[in-house]
Amino acid sequence: MAAGMDHALPVARHYDSLDELYRRVWGEHVHHGLWTTPRDPPALAARALAERVAAGAGIAPGDVVVDVGCGYGATARLLARERGAAVTGLTLSPAQAAAAPPQPGVEILVRDWLANGLPDAEFDAAIAIESLSHMPDKPRVFAELARVVKPGGRVAIVDWLARERPGRLERRLLLDPICREGHLPGLHAASEYEAWLTANGFTVTGSHDLTKRAVRTWAVVARRLPGVLARDPRLLAAAWPERAFLPSLARIPFAERTGAMRLGLLEARR
């Protein structure tokens, strides 16, 4: 793995240990769903979020796209298949890259975004779905986006955010433990992401709070998890090193329902 820094190893281990469990519980998209009606099946909601990101980044045929923190590459494949893009996806997890089905127009690299080695001004667009929150040194995260995206290029980011100015108890009981349990260096407000984008030469064209349409995701996870583990206890052993994440499965939906935590979508143009 080309993950060169201290932050990368625990994140890589998290996704490697939980690889099979995540695929059984979440499927190929490891991100929130976006529900239009409560009756939407989870797979449709997952796809809806990916499509919202594709639309937010204005992905069109022939675009060269980087998917920062691509997981199993499900969104990268969707962009290639349905929008005619050529996509390079980066993940820290060798297990994710190995499990990603190959598809023409999609290349998955096991590589740290903070040491990505990609050429300057290579991409028409960048997307990042629920990955940037794992990364320390946010000024550098955004500087790398500005470096690899062409002038005029587009960015769409979905990420776990905090409310603007969370209270002391929200931090102590929700946000700080969620960060500790999920290998997140910190949760930031939408305004901080907007400031990092602006400081790196992007114009923010959209900032949306998707939380209300997405929080149902955690009910789906809670419903599926016991059955998946009961059917295959081997997965419990594999997941054991990451057991600290378990309380977050209750903390996150609580934080999202009370507004302490948000699922944000930011759109920008360079």
Ligand SMILES: C[S@@+](CC[C@H](N)C(=O)[O-])C[C@H]1O[C@@H](n2cnc3c(N)ncnc32)[C@H](O)[C@@H]1O
């Ligand atoms: C919650 S998963 C989301 C995966 C994918 N975007 C999706 O929506 O299915 C987080 C992803 O971010 C990746 N990631 C986290 N930190 C990273 C870093 N520094 N460089 C590259 N990828 C990173 C992880 O490897 C993982 O694939």
